[in-house]
Amino acid sequence: MSNNILTTSLILIYCFSAFLSKSSADEQPAKPRPKITISKETTFITEPLDADGYPDYVAALNQHCSRGVTPENNAAVLFWKAVGPAEIKPERREQYFKMLGMEPLPEKGEYFRKSDKQVDLHKNPQNNTDEYVLDPLYGELNKVTSQLWSQDDFPVWANWLEVNEKPMALIVEASKRPRRYDPWFSSEKYKHAISFRFTSHEYRDVARAFLARAMLRAHQGKIDEAWGDIMVIHHLARLVGQGPTFVDLLVALTIDSMANVGERAMLAQANMSAVTIASMQNDFRSLQPLSDVINCFHYGEQLFALSIIVDLSSYSCTF
Template structure:
């Protein structure tokens, strides 16, 4: 055995290092007991850095570091889009957001794309109410060609928004989407739980696309086919770029936009009667759009981290932070139940490990190439989680499980299942939305291919 001695001059340094190592093994709230210590590794926290000053994983910073790779202020579509977006009243983008994307905050009084109902006066008569109903029904309806004489109120808004819409079109020349996760503290909660992180792009970008699509249908109705196609192609690209966002919410909005864009393009083909060469051009352009990002990638990073972060929020038992978990219905109630009945009987490391394994299974299922197999496996996992979660339904302080007579392992497993079942409950809905969108786009491709290749169609 090799022996060594520490010289006197190195002894203070060595003792300092020991103290630092000891701190690294303490848990977030300063308790270094084996029972409460959270192990920082892939099996528990998944991300192992960066760490906050209290020793917990900064999930928002870790996610941002991953998704912004290769993104610059010059290729990030969000840098330009925030100039055209309406300033938000409830939750405006904080300074940290703009610092993260590498630009200064745009002025509050900037020209921006307005909601299409902005030009409609408040109804003061029964006739005005009926007109308002008709305009809103048109705005929310399926895309179709129209003229200024039909809805002058909507046309006036679009004409007045020409400059911010020009910025939106300019933004589509970029090929990256990076809208950072911001968990800036609100009230006395800092940081916010990851499930409460807000990205204005998921709510604001669809409005920008809707205005462009409505202007495309206006140009189509008035015979300006080239301008209509330019706006429609921008709509498709913006929808795909939004899909590059980190969460399943980004994917959901992207799917919705692509379905609506396909409907508008179908109307365009029926009305514009494109030539064979034009149809080939349109088909090539649509097939050159940014690739769709897989749902499994969002589940593997952001959604998994949101799950792990929610568990750690419950563990800290801070009432204000737990209240924000209700951004996902049911999470706050689960957190309160755990801290009332199970607080001292959860092996948090085991709960985190079990949860990670659930997400591993879900990601593996979503990576299947066969859609039917994906649905079958994800449904099976959800039913398993639901069955486990239902075992905790109705637990009260008088129950054996609540008293602590049930094994700690059982409680840890039940907690992992309760939270996972809550956060994974909408996966079937996302898969169905994705399938509809893909089918709609494939049908559009087939239509354009027929126009491009069928005999009898004009060349020019």
């Protein structure tokens, strides 16, 4: 009898424990649903979704921009090999280069030297009495990128081109590639928003170096080589213009205008035959349009704006 009572008691205790466990599990709060309706009319995209069930605009933007891109046809792969990883945050570099399909770049290497670095290396300390006054070397840079010039007149900038010879050769190869894709990431502060980090700005200083070299080569009578540098600038502008935002378009316009400055200087100051000018004109006419403004607004800019709105609706941002 006592054994039966003990067995019955154990069974009751087990059943009661199971009931409590189930009740506790049932009482756990369910994962909150997104505070917005996921639809074409409200969120524009319905997939992919992130872990919280919200539209993953970062993933969507990367999918859109990288469609048809490979490490072999992506100009960004060669561009970063030429300029180095310094402008990419260290904590994102591994993932950044993985998304480009390339090995991470070492911190130090024979990378492109920026113009401000060249100024820092060669400026006269006596000229730095006022932090708001630009060093005279920047005035020289404006001259070597707007008129024909000689090495004797501007040795600092001749040296700049000399030390950048190898990375510029790599960028020439990059300019021949048909696509340019740089990865996008989510904002560090706002969970669902796309980060406002535009790598297209890195192309401007590189374009400035090609313009300076074109002006130097034109002065030396190397018209074909000078024109080749001008065309590199045009191609870089069109690669930058493939970006999904108006910022990319504005940077592309800025870079393309550099080439226009070089063309006007060559026409006004260089000794060129009518045949040479006609050939240049044909090259210019063969260029593709800079960017699709409608596509920038319809997709890229819309995703940026919606990612911020979705983040606000999720209450993940703080004020």
